[in-house]
Amino acid sequence: MPIDPQAYRPEAALLTLGDAFFDPVAPADFPETRLRFRNDRAAAQVGLNTLTDDEWTRHFGRFEPLPDTLPQPLALRYHGHQFRNYNPDLGDGRGFTFAQMRDDRNRLVDLGTKGSGQTPWSRAGDGRLTLKGGVRETLATEMLEALNVPTSRTLSLIETGEELQRGDEPSPTRSAVLVRLNHSHVRIGSFQRLAYERDEAALRKLVGYTLSNLYDEDSDDPVRLLDLVVARTARLSARYMAAGFVHGVLNSDNINVTGESFDYGPWRFAPTWDPAFTAAYFDHQGLYSFGRQPEAIHWGVMQLAVSLRQIADSEPLVAALDTFGPRYQPEVTEAILWRLGVLPRDPDADRDLVQATERALRTSGVGIDRFFFDVFGGDLPDTYAEPWTEVRAALAAYEPRKGRAHSYWSGEPCSMLIEEVEAIWAPIAEHDDWSALNAKVAKIREMGEALAS
Template identity: 75%
Template sequence: MAVDPQAYRPERTLTALGDPFYDEVAAARSPQATLRFRNDRAAAQVGLDTLDDAEWVAHFGRFTPLPGTLERPLALRYHGHQFRVYNPDIGDGRGFTFAQLRDDRGRLLDLGTKGSGQTPWSRFGDGRLTLKGGVREVLATEMLEALNVPTSRSFSLIETGEALERNDEPSPTRGSVLVRLSHSHIRIGTFQRLAYHRDEDALRRLTGYVLRELYGEDSDDPVRLLELVVARTATLAARYMAAGFVHGVLNSDNINVTGESFDYGPWRFAPVWDPGFVAAYFDHAGLYAFGRQPEAILWDVMQLASSLAQIAESEPLIAALDGFAGLYQPAIAEAVLWRLGRVPRAPEENRALVQAVERALRATLTPVDQFFFDAFAQPLPQTYGNAWDEVRQHLAAFSPRRARDHAYWQGEPCSMLIDRVEAIWSPIADADDWGPFGATIANIRAMGDALR
């Protein structure tokens, strides 16, 4: 096997948690395995970019074990609040953790799947992923990575040759299996399950594991864990907002304890700065609307605190939760300034600029992506009218953090609104034409290079 022996660092730390945390499973056998996307940028960071395509398909389409890591795939057990209704009957229902690796920074990462077949937690589902769903997840993760949002990375997408029946898209539709590279798949819901069963020993064991293996801290203090999760999730919420991104399903089983976004279903990017914009057609109450995402994420973190209350005093947990707003405010300012290409100044100046930007975006209904493209590291064009005078006044005090010297700035802003997603999918569905998809990935990465 052609792994890079200098960069490939397999791990299997999950097995130390023991059987109560997972079920050993097997991948479904698919009639075909056609490689549609491989992320060699991500693969290089874990020593797997030297695999040839046949080896790649063997590992990420047929799930031949990688050397030195998990011998069998593990479907993780968890519970969760789904639209704030507690569900004790969930877990990895169409995916599993396939391998663990260290990246070139020493971080512990998981290779996890979506669409790899049924598990004990599939309930009545077929355990599969549509090809369109896989394409959408690749587009979401590539966009979010380019926009500086902590996210899992789509590692591989392989078409399986299956015809799947779905209620929410024309059927039969093509099947796929996705592999994502993520900084763990341990969720808030993983802790909720242990609290539900009042398994204090397992709660302590999981707390220590997360602190040591995922945060690099020699501690088993549940309060310290909550403080870290609060800080990471406040940053995540802020960067969602600056990116104009709506996850769509911010249930507690979809919030990773490392504060890394993952598992993209009905996601959308907001065309304009509309706090009420929703991604999921079934989110009738707007619970996870664009402007409510910080609230939704904090609510989920509160469920982690409630779980940890079985092994910690309540007062310091409440104090940790109370820190969310104080961390979110500077994080949203930093995230917006990053996207504007400006060097931060004093906190009050940063906050005043961000508030002015939000007011102007809401009042004028200017497209979000167009504004950030036009404003990056330069004065606002004259085509922006008097409603933007306050923004111009604030921007004048901020220095550019880099020049507009990348070729990306000579074109149009890269955007991933729903019409664009459909325009990428249509040639795949109609003529198996992957050209627009590949060109879009290249354009997204050019945007990321220009913004960094």
């Protein structure tokens, strides 16, 4: 098998936790495996880009074990709050972790699935993923990566030849299995399950695993873990806002402890800076609306603190939790300055510029993607009149962090609004025409290159 022997560094750290943390499972036996998307850019970071297409589909569609890593797929156990209601009947219901390895940054990463079949945690579900859902997740991860949001990457999408019945899609609809590359699948809900079961020994073991393997720290201190998670999730919240992204379902089982966004269902990008904009049609109260995402993530991290209370004193946990807001503010300032394409200047001036930008976006109704495209580098076009006077004056003092020489800036802004997602899906559904998806991925990556620091 042509795996790059220098870049491929297999691991099996998950096994050190013991079988109380997961259930060995078998993948579904699909009628067919038709490769629809392979992310060689991400695969190169873990030494898998040299696989042939046939080998690729065997490993990521039939799940033949990769060498020297996990011997079989593992469905992880966890609980979680779903729309603030606690649910002890969760766990990997249509996915599993089937390999671990080191990436080119020496991080431990997981290969996890979506749509790979039933597990003990499927709760009467079929364990499958619709092809449209796989296409949507591919688009979300590519767009977020380009916009500097910590995210899982879609490594592979394979059509599996089954007809699925779904209430939110025209049915029957086509099926797929997706493989994601993720820094971790350890969720806040992973700790909640152990706290719910009052298993202090297992809680301590998971704290040590997380600090050692995901943060490279020789520690088993729960307070230290919470402090690191607060910092990472504050950054994620800020990057969501700068990207104009709405995850849609920020339940505590969908927030992992490395602050890396993952598991995309009803996501949307907000057309304008509307704090009330929601992604999920079933989010009737706007709990996970665009403007409430930092609050939602902070609330989720609070549940981690509550879980860790069984093995740590309350006072230092509360103190760590209370740093979320003070950490979020400089993170959102930095993230929006990055999208503006200017270098930081002074903390007070930077904060004022960002607040003026948010006010003008909210009151003007200008499209988020249009504005950040036009202003990149700090030169606001003359077509922006009121309410942009304050922003224009503030930008005059800033230096660009990067020029506009890249060919991307000679075209139109790359966006990913719901209408565009539907327009990409339509030719796939009607004619099995994947050209629009491939073109969009290429355009997103071009934008990523133009924005990159």
